Amino acid sequence: MTNGHVTWLISPIGYQSITKRCPCCEIKKLFFPAGTFRVNAQKKILDVWNIYKCEKCDYTWNIDVLSRIKTGKIDPELHQRFIHNNLDEVRRYAYDYPLLKRNQAELGPSPEYEIKGPSPYTYRDSSLLDITIEFEYRIAVRLINILTRKLCLNRRQVMHLIEEHALLDVTANDLNRKLKMPRTFRLDLARLYALDLPLTTRPEQAVTL
Numbered sequence: 001m002t003n004g005h006v007t008w009l010i011s012p013i014g015y016q017s018i019t020k021r022c023p024c025c026e027i028k029k030l031f032f033p034a035g036t037f038r039v040n041a042q043k044k045i046l047d048v049w050n051i052y053k054c055e056k057c058d059y060t061w062n063i064d065v066l067s068r069i070k071t072g073k074i075d076p077e078l079h080q081r082f083i084h085n086n087l088d089e090v091r092r093y094a095y096d097y098p099l100l101k102r103n104q105a106e107l108g109p110s111p112e113y114e115i116k117g118p119s120p121y122t123y124r125d126s127s128l129l130d131i132t133i134e135f136e137y138r139i140a141v142r143l144i145n146i147l148t149r150k151l152c153l154n155r156r157q158v159m160h161l162i163e164e165h166a167l168l169d170v171t172a173n174d175l176n177r178k179l180k181m182p183r184t185f186r187l188d189l190a191r192l193y194a195l196d197l198p199l200t201t202r203p204e205q206a207v208t209l
């Protein structure tokens, strides 16, 4: 018996949307990054905006990324990425929640997400598995939703794991809390397998015996 350690990375799919009244559609609409920056450099002063577009029409809205920055103060590589509409930067700024707040942007629904990392069912030999949940971007996700997906169990079964001390360092109250920060807990695999709960879905990358 050995101990194992896995990391589950919460990685949102697509972009965080914002919601605002579209003057063209004349109602509130979701706006998503168009995939382009607008860069304006005048007299060595730089402004950069991330351009958002209405989900229904072509109306655009600019979110301030950099405002009145001296061109000498910006990392030249970052400057190039703005000029070339680097999509990783577009995405990074789309999840920059403090920046969105400074722009008084009202957030749209939380995006869907993937949980990257191995299924616990690939660890037959480990008695105790340390599981760390990390975030690519700090979207709010409830612990119960991560656990039901990765363990292929329903909410009641996850509660049962806590009661039976198969899931350690997590309380029933923690399950509904929105996680935004990394979190580590332990899963006692020997107890999990002993409980022999029927899985609700097929585990990813499961070992074949």
Ligand SMILES: [Zn+2]
Residues within 6 Å of the ligand: 022, 023, 024, 025, 026, 029, 054, 055, 056, 057, 058, 059
């Ligand atoms: Zn519109």
